[in-house]
Amino acid sequence: MKLSSSQFMKAREFIYANGRLLDRRRFEYHFAQGRAASVADALRPYQNADGGFGNALEPDMRTPESQPIATEYALMTMEEIEFFDPDMMKGILQYLGSSVRAEGGFPRAAMSVNEYPHAPWWNTEEDRSGSLNPTGRILGILTKHQLISGLEKEEWFARSVDFVWKRIPLAEKTDYHELIQCISFLDSAPDQQRAAEELKRVNDWLQQPGTIELDPGAEGYVHKVLEWAPTPGSYVKQWITDDDVQRHLEYLIQHQQEDGGWMMSFPALSTGNEAEWRSLITVDRLITLKAYGCLESH
Template identity: 50%
Template structure:
């Protein structure tokens, strides 16, 4: 292992085992210490509720214990990370998603239950029955890409979600509204099959947006709540990677290494809802960034 990569990993390991929640300690062990998928899923399962959805501050800026769509999306992303779709948790997730599906398709971004608990201001929710591309597009994409369970994909409730996402894309003639919408587009379009011309059209729209002024932030020194190259191309096989120049990717990898804090963590770029929430985010982000550095060979 190169000296620089070894130091990055050692500092992060110390931070994670000192400060990160159990889930992120298990994720770190899985990726860097021959930990097991079962250990990650066991830690994740603690956030799952009786209705099959996920809550309990798995999304650190939403301290609501009740199940939420976006928190369930977070769980699916971790299940995808460790190829854990064979786990019994998926049965509960499908039941929960079917139960909160809105007429005509679409899942709510959040429900008004979040308002009763500490939460970031952007999670304040006025009604329970407003369908949203975020997180519907990502959830549909994740569930279509996995192959452990496929029978539900032909069911009416799931097909309505697919139709809803297509309508959202049709109504956005110039592309996504922001980074979060872009990730919904990417997840959904990467999983699309059976309609190649339609899919190709919206990929062209997406690509134009990603390479435009509102898309990928190329400035390595940009500050605040911005989303740079490695947010979109977390690994070399990410959708956006083909739109990037290798030299630009290397510059941002250098920047990521250099922005590691003395304690081994990486800071967040937005205000957290609480000190505990910030610490949880820093643990999660630290594992995420290490996965990226590993994928690009920077920890070899």
């Protein structure tokens, strides 16, 4: 089963009617010969003077002030387009160096999140401690792409690496967000022998029933096959059968909404917030369908 050309065009219309400039540029990059630099230009206004990213780049955090999660998402976006803007990266490193906590790592959210509209799961009582999420993937992306020479010698970086090593054995064993952080960090960790041992632990967690939601129709805030393995080359794909992937791809195609977009699995803050999230998700869904060869030519 493939997403038809007419379905694709409906998704395109939904994105252009509802999406942020950033997600429209992401769509163009993947499906309309858009330039990576154009995506970076749309990402740039979310960066603050301190080098971090805020301004609702993570749609459920409406604070203009910099947040570690938003900064992680900026790195993920640059990784997606295979273009790490040097000026933005300089600011990110400045922000990370000034935001590292005493024991290493970055908090899940800074307290400023409380001062603006935000999803309830971002309520933050303290931000003095580091968190595996998003520290693991931030370090993983920086290491994987070798963006800065001598980064491993930076005190804040070395302290944060030690923090993640200590946190991985304590991760929530069925939590998507924490396990993705572990995988990203271990994929390119400085000590690959140690990483191989820790991956054995993570692999055991991944294979526990319920960690990867195999029911394509499961409702609520669950993480299904295609979130764990959005492309055939995803690390977690090795623990998912081809039949399960096919069932989820077919379900995804069948559950495109009448307006052309896909739904979110969590409550929206507002009408505008829902439009942002659904457009972001719709771009992600199209990227996944393309990766698995499930788009008709358009």
